[in-house]
Each structure stands twice: as C-alpha cells, then as structure tokens.
Amino acid sequence: xxxxxxxxxxxxxxxxxxIRQLGKQVHKLxxxxxxxxxxxxxxxxIFARRVKRSLESVGLKPTLVTIPAGEKSKTLQQAGIICExxxxxxxxxxxxxxxxxxxxxGDVSGFVAxxxxxxxxxxxxxxxxxxxxxxxxxGKTGVNTADGKNLLGAVHQPSLVIDDVDVLKTLPRREFxxxxxxxxxxxxxxxxxxxxxxxxxxxxxxxxxQQLICRNIKIKAKIVGxxxxxxxxxxxxxxxxxxxxxxxxxxGNYRKFLHGEALSLGIVAACAVSIKRAGLAPGxxxxxxxxxxxxxxPTRLPKNFPREKIFKAxxxxxxxxxxxxxxxxxxxxxxxxxxxxxxxxDIHKAVDEL
Numbered sequence: 609x610x611x612x613x614x615x616x617x618x619x620x621x622x623x624x625x626x627i628r629q630l631g632k633q634v635h636k637l638x639x640x641x642x643x644x645x646x647x648x649x650x651x652x653x654i655f656a657r658r659v660k661r662s663l664e665s666v667g668l669k670p671t672l673v674t675i676p677a678g679e680k681s682k683t684l685q686q687a688g689i690i691c692e693x694x695x696x697x698x699x700x701x702x703x704x705x706x707x708x709x710x711x712x713x714g715d716v717s718g719f720v721a722x723x724x725x726x727x728x729x730x731x732x733x734x735x736x737x738x739x740x741x742x743x744x745x746x747g748k749t750g751v752n753t754a755d756g757k758n759l760l761g762a763v764h765q766p767s768l769v770i771d772d773v774d775v776l777k778t779l780p781r782r783e784f785x786x787x788x789x790x791x792x793x794x795x796x797x798x799x800x801x802x803x804x805x806x807x808x809x810x811x812x813x814x815x816x817x818q819q820l821i822c823r824n825i826k827i828k829a830k831i832v833g834x835x836x837x838x839x840x841x842x843x844x845x846x847x848x849x850x851x852x853x854x855x856x857x858x859x860g861n862y863r864k865f866l867h868g869e870a871l872s873l874g875i876v877a878a879c880a881v882s883i884k885r886a887g888l889a890p891g892x893x894x895x896x897x898x899x900x901x902x903x904x905x906p907t908r909l910p911k912n913f914p915r916e917k918i919f920k921a922x923x924x925x926x927x928x929x930x931x932x933x934x935x936x937x938x939x940x941x942x943x944x945x946x947x948x949x950x951x952x953x954d955i956h957k958a959v960d961e962l
Contacts (some may be wrong), residue, residue: 679857
C-alpha cells in the first residue's frame, strides 16, 4: 500500500516471502549500491543471511552491523558506534540503511539514517508484530537518555517498509502478543469496529493477519499524514497510554516489561483518567481491560513494583510542554482527543489503581 503525506510518499508491502524479493525492490527504488543492515544479535542470527543473500543477488554490497538486543541499545553512544562502523566500511551519501528487527532496531537505524551524511534513505524490515503495526510507520526515530525514552531523535520517513509475515512465525508467544497492545490502542482511538472484531479474534491464518496489519498501518498513516512532525496535536492521539507506559518502562529499568506490556498498563491508566476527564463509561473501560487480558497482556502492576519510580519518571515525558500535561483521553471507543486539564494527581491516582 502507498503511504503519502504532504512531503513524503513510500510503500508498505505486507505479505509472505517478501524478504526474498528485497533485492529487486531496493534495486528499482534506490540508486546506491552500498548499504548497512542494522540488526540486533537475536534477529541477525535468524534473518541477516537471507537478507544479505537477496541484496547480493542484484549486485548490492551490504555491510552487517549488529547491536546488543534490547532497549539498552537505544543510546546516542550506540548510534555513534554504528556510524563509525559505517564510515569504516566506506558507506557514503549514496548509501542507504536497512533496519532489520523490532522497534528498538527500527528507532536506532532510522536515527542513524537521519544523521549519517545529514540524511540517507532508510528501509524498514520489522520483525515483530508491534513494529509492523506501529513503529515502522510514521518516520519517528530516536534514542533514549538517562532521563527518558526518545528524548533525542528526528522525523525521518522510510523509503520502503517490508512486512514479511513469515518472520512472525519465529516470535515467542509473549513477543507476538505484545503487538496487540498497539492494535488495541488503534482500535480505542480510531476504529470501534476493529475493537469489536478483536473481541472474537481467533485468526491464525496468514491472510487474516495480513489484513489486520494493513488495517492498522492505514490507521496510523492517516493520523501521521495530518501532523507529520507532531505540531498540531492531531498526531498526539497516537500517544494514548504512552505517558504512563514510558514511565513504567523506565521504572522497571526497561527489563520488567516489554513495550507492549507496559502500554497495556498505560492504556488501563489512560482509561481511568478518561472516566474522570472525558466521560468514558466505566463499562467501556472494563471492556478494554477484558480485551487486553484476552491477549495475555498485563492490566495490573505487581504489588512490589516501585510505583514511586513511575511518578519520578513522569516529569521527563516529552509530551509535557511548558510544564503542562498534554494527555490523550478517550470519551468512547473509536475516538480520542488531547486534553490539557489532566493533573499529575489524576495520573498518580490512575497508577495507584493499577
């Protein structure tokens, strides 16, 4: 499918066996003959060889750069190390970057592509459901700092996104399920019909999954197209649940919860705030919790989880502007809006109830 904005246009291909076609797709899209494949140690061991083989089959010269798996690799220092390796390999302004992995790899590889020689093309090959339906679309790239997630970054739209659903077969169930947190988020903010469909979701067929991925890409692409650089507040509704989820991730030192699991908890908290500030019916909040649990996603924090660390992390959230909280709420399933009357006390109360 084609993803188009005011200043960008690229394709997101969703299907089976797409990695084998990668070389041909890239060759007709980009003029450069050299590239960096940025992947992590887990993903590279499974997929890097076949990605390189596809690129080399059309005369391209890939250099594989691997980073340690996990959120701890999303740092400015790691991005610098990658750039140094690319320079040493002779990559230039005509080269391009391929991000092969989940959300962390996509964020880091996109950031590297944005800063290397002041910007070179970036191709996303997401290998998780979460990255396929969310982080690979929209051009947001970045790294973390000690104070919070994605505080350094750039908007750098990809030149191509390749969602080969075959790669999802290698995911552990927990890793696969976390992708449904972003899917459920999209349903809450923009697609009540999809929410209903997910309540009876049993699909294991590749075609049904492809259709679900495409539906979510369209939702995100439409929202991003209205506000590419997150300036007007229209794109901000995609942050539903993320204010609390990012704080939970940081409080757990990025090890306790996967991103989608933290988002699930953030969604529950955002629904609690929405009941108070947006008139969300408590019954709809309960329906959201039931759906999250259907995909084995957490809806309560462990009793011994350090909630005070969550509160400390909240103030570093980049969605706070001029000291004011920009918080996304939902008045009903299928809709969301940005509010500035939500207080820290509202958020604290919602976290206490988790």
